[in-house]
Amino acid sequence: MRTRLLVATTVALSLLASACSRADSGSSESDTAAQDTSPATELRLGYFPNVTHAPALIGLEKGLYEKELGGTKLTKQEFNAGPNEVSALLGGSLDIGFIGSGPAINAYAKSNGEAVRLISGVTSGGAQLVTSADVNSPEDLVGKTVVTPQLGNTQDVALKKWLAGKGLTDKVQVTNMENAQTLDAFKGGQVQAAWLPEPWSSRLVLEAGAKVFLDEKELWPDGQFPTTVVIVRTEFLKEHPQTVKAFLKGLVASIDYANANKADAQTAVNTQLKALTGKELKPETIERAWSNITLTFDPIAGEFKQLAEDQVTAGIAEKAPDVAGFADLTELNAVLKEAGKPEVDAGGLDKK
Structure with missing residues (x-):
């Protein structure tokens, strides 16, 4: 009877120590689940x-x-x-x-x-500034509307940086428009230039009579x-x-x-x-x-x-x-x- 009691006491103390150890380390079953790195469903x-x-x-x-x-x-x-x-x-x-x-x-x-x-x-x-035929210099954009896909997107930043470098900030109207709408607006003469990713720059050139004024790769080392x-x-x-x-x-x-x-x-x-x-x-x-x-x-x-x-x-x-x-x-x-x-x-x- 004493032997059984001693064994039971030892096991209980062992389990308690183990539980305390887990508590001290801050781990739990939920933590283990959080650390699971199995493939996503x-x-x-x-x-x-x-x-x-x-x-x-x-x-x-x-x-x-x-x-x-x-x-x-x-x-x-x-x-x-x-x-x-x-x-x-x-x-x-x-x-x-x-x-x-x-x-x-x-x-x-x-x-x-x-x-x-x-x-x-x-x-x-794969990004270009395309314009109407009458734009032959950066200054020709003054008073005209230039489109980018969305405020703060990659082409929007590229255009505005380029305009700033040419001293044209606030002298050119920059607006944002979905690419398909830009194509229609260019055809209708509502916009005269756009800085767009492919295939939209190509579509304006081939379908709306735009010309490539600047290919963005010209602005970067090795293109x-x-x-x-x-x-x-x-x-x-x-x-x-x-x-x-x-x-x-x-x-x-x-x-x-x-x-x-x-x-x-x-x-x-x-x-x-x-x-x-x-x-x-x-x-x-x-x-x-x-x-x-x-x-x-x-x-x-x-x-x-x-x-x-x-x-x-x-x-x-x-x-x-x-x-x-x-x-x-x-x-x-x-x-x-x-x-x-x-x-x-x-x-x-x-x-x-």
Whole structure:
């Protein structure tokens, strides 16, 4: 009887010590669940119906993302411009987004460097200032209306920075309009210029008689600048790194497919555009737009500090957003290494 009592007492004391230890460490079953990094049951993906988002459209059309995601459900959401997509990401209704570099920076800045991370590049180039035939110098824009897709989006910042550099701030009317509406307004003579991403700059040139006044790549070293990148909610990246890695495998596969199968990739983009907008691009339009972009998983991270400073020059921000710590290319570089491809550089953005 004494032996049984001694054993029971020892076990009880052991259980009590274990419970106290767990309490002292602050752990619990709920904490363990929070640390679970299993694949996500659903991935909510945002993107635009633009040629500058071609890898998104190609991967969706060819099923390359679903193939890598396996049992994770892929839910897609279309956007017209970056600021709306930023709201969805910060509001928690979107997990990963194809987005312009300007709104990507804004998402990071608005959340004090907490809510999102830059995880890949998508496209370099593919933005132009197109004008009516009578615009032959920057000064010819005085008194005219110039359109960008949305206040604070990538092209909006680029235009306003350029105008500031020409001393034309407040001398040119800058307005924001959905891309399809801009095409109609240009045809009708309501606007005389627009800074647009592809395929919309090509559509204004080929369908509305606009001319290319400036290709944005002329303003950047070696003509390279990040037009479209991919960002992810930080919480989603921490909780589901396998899912993020699987998505990035699909992205790399999409870019590889596009670079190896140009004609079929263009067809895939056109099929998706027709499904999203009800209209496909003419062959000459998509060919022209394609020639103006470079598909790359390199986010060209070294230019993000300049892009942040451009927001001040453009009058969008009073202080340049701090982009230190913005990039987390761990999963992308793991994918690239497994594929035998060179890793990409974070440009110092991986450190705060």
